[in-house]
Amino acid sequence: MSEYKNTKYQIRLPLILAIGLAGGIFIGATFSESSPVQNDLNKDIQKFKEVLTLVDRNYVDEVNTSDLVEDAISHMLNKLDPHSYYISAKDKVAANEDLQGNFEGIGIEFNIFKDTIVVVTPLSGGPSESLGIMSGDQIIAIDDKNVAGVGFTNRDVQKHLKGPKGSEVKVTIKRKNKKSPIDFEIIRDKIPQYSVDASYMIDDEKGYIKISRFAATTYEEFRVAMIKLKGEGMTKLILDLQGNGGGYMNHAINIADEFISGDKKIVYTLGKETRYNSQANGQRKGLFEEGELIVLVNEGSASASEIVTGALQDNDRALVVGRRSFGKGLVQAPMDLSDGSEMRLTISRYYTPSGRSIQKPYDDMDDYSGDLIARYKHGEFFSADSIQFNDSLKYETLSGRAVYGGGGIMPDYFVPLDTSANSTYLNKLFISNSIQEFTFKYVNDNKKMLEGMDYKDYFNDFKVTKQMRDELASIGKGNGVKPDLNDMKKNQALFDLHIRAQIARQIWDNEGFYPIFNQTNEVLQQAVKLFDQAEKLDRSKL
Known part of the structure; x- marks a missing residue:
């Protein structure tokens, strides 16, 4: 099974909304090597080469041709659709890290209080915990460079403390009730990240699971949570996908399969090349095929979240509650380039079992990027009546309920945004x-x-x-x-x-x-x- 990946695409709303928007709403797939460049592209390639050569030789100032090429590639991909994009070699590791289920570093949760890095907690099983770094420790130097009171940001801390497994970093700690600073030589290691944020019993029969993204470890985390809750007596489940911007498509398929009986359709994809066409059906006896199920979504639920939600709604397996989802139905394939950089190119669209494409229109890129703000101003977050669907995009679930394509998944039960509890x-x-x-x-x-x-x-x-x-x-x-x-x-x-x-x-x-x-x-x-x-x-x- 190929893995479909997401990327970063953020849209900010005013603070008053107090909602988590889609932070990673792009999915892709790993396929076989790319087709060779066709002969009819040679003229265009030659033209670009000529322009670059003339600029390099004749432009009045010195130019960095590598930067020009990277900018040109980014601009070209941005012209295609909102989700095709380019990642430079130096940014590739960070771009993939969020979905790998782990990162490499010293293993602490930190915060910055009064311009000082404070260890909130050493992460369980990480190198910092094993060396005895404690909650409340203040990091005052990294590799003998002062980092206290110099305006360090979260990004600066990550830059200095993250690093490849096996590499070493020296951290100087100021500890309460200790007169002298303490030096720690820390060997970085793999630190697990979790995508199932919470799983607990709401009452004696209702369980709750929140998934923040679909990463490499999500399916196994989900199974562990399900088994735990069933052991505690769960007969009904709320699956919370609000603000989940997506991730690996195969993990979304596997999770949907835990709820859907038999070999019913879960999702299918169609592209220009037939090798990008696929269909996923149920394959196994799931952990929760019969208990009552409710799925929560909102405007920040995108991509792989919409695959799960669409499959459960179209198969009449779950009641969908919340607000209309983001509307991202394009699939990207990560394609490695010769210098270690990567292009993520849209190669297909995905469709829910009833045949819906939930991708919202992107003819106007400015309208696309401002869609959530437009929804808020239009009143959609507060009233379902403000949402109009095109009858030509009407589809039916297995039992004949009407559902619509063309821009996100509309819940079966709409819940308006509550701004009253805001300060x-x-x-x-x-x-x-x-x-x-x-x-x-x-x-x-x-x-x-x-x-x-x-x-x-x-x-x-x-x-x-x-x-x-x-x-x-x-x-x-x-x-x-x-x-x-x-x-x-x-x-x-x-x-x-x-x-x-x-x-x-x-x-x-x-x-x-x-x-x-x-x-x-x-x-x-x-x-x-x-x-x-x-x-x-x-x-x-x-």
């Missing part, structure tokens, strides 16, 4: 890292008490005090955020929820964070009430 002051505290700094300090000061608590007791009984909120405001003031105590009082429940969630994450990881944070997830809160509708789906043809 400008809270947003500023997050952006300034003040929430993170406060909760980190609180956990460090109260670690013994927190680690001695059972999570259920914390979830039910832990209260945020006025003193804690006042200290948060003080830290925010120190980070340049003017206190707005009226906003904090008006939105006290929202502030308290986020503080509790951030504290829980540091003690119980995502399994502690999401049950609290998801109380702000309006799509999930509505979906929990809709299992009676999921039960009513016509499964006579399943």
Whole structure:
């Protein structure tokens, strides 16, 4: 099975939306070697060579012809469609890293507080943990170069601490209650990344799984989560794909197959060359072919997420809840170039089992890049009635329900974006890292008490005090955020929820964070009430 990959394509909306948009919404495929350049292209190639040679020889200033060629390639691919693009050799590793299921580095989660790199936690099984680096350690030098108080960014930290497995980096640590700095010689290693962000029981029968992207390890992570939840009594499942920008297509197919019985169609692709045509059908007995299933999507759900959602909707296997998905139905193939760079070229379109192409129009690239903002301004995030579908793009599910192509997947049950639970002051505290700094300090000061608590007791009984909120405001003031105590009082429940969630994450990881944070997830809160509708789906043809 070839692997279909995604890339980076970001569109930002105003902070008030408080939504995760598609961060990686491109899928591709690895195929056999490319066809030879055809003879009728030779004239164009010769013309480009002539221009480049004339520029190199005659232009008034010195030019870097390699940069000119890279710019020309990028511009050429951008003219084709929104998702064909070029990756230079130096950027290739970073571009692929997010989907490989691991990266190579020293193995810490860090944050930057007051211009100082602070270890939030050493990652389990990583080289930093094995050497004894601790939560709260301040990194003041890397390879004997001062990094404290010099304006280091997250990107700078990653640049200096990431590196190939087996390479060495010297990190100088300032530790609380230690007078002298401590030097660590760290041998970098592979550090796992996880794409199943959370899996937990909502109640005695309903399970919840959130997948953030479809990476190389996603399917196995998903199976582990499913087996765990079934062992805890799960008979109904909510699969959360909100904000999931896609990834490897084969992992999306495998996950869909865990829900769909028999050999029903999951997805198919059609390209100009027949070798890019494919069809995926169910192949195995899945882990959850009969229990009630709800899938959550929003405008940030794209690509491989839409493959899973389209397959489950078209086969009447799941109730889809949320808002219209992104609308990305083009498939890219990564093609290696001779200098180590890579071109990702659109080679086919994918179609859901009913025959839908969910790719939205891209005749106007400016309209395409601004589509989500246009949806927001048009009111689509708040009312399903603002969405108009073309009857010529009408299709039917197995049971005869109407579904539409031409631009994303419309949910069976629409949930409007909730902007009422929003605080400008809270947003500023997050952006300034003040929430993170406060909760980190609180956990460090109260670690013994927190680690001695059972999570259920914390979830039910832990209260945020006025003193804690006042200290948060003080830290925010120190980070340049003017206190707005009226906003904090008006939105006290929202502030308290986020503080509790951030504290829980540091003690119980995502399994502690999401049950609290998801109380702000309006799509999930509505979906929990809709299992009676999921039960009513016509499964006579399943």
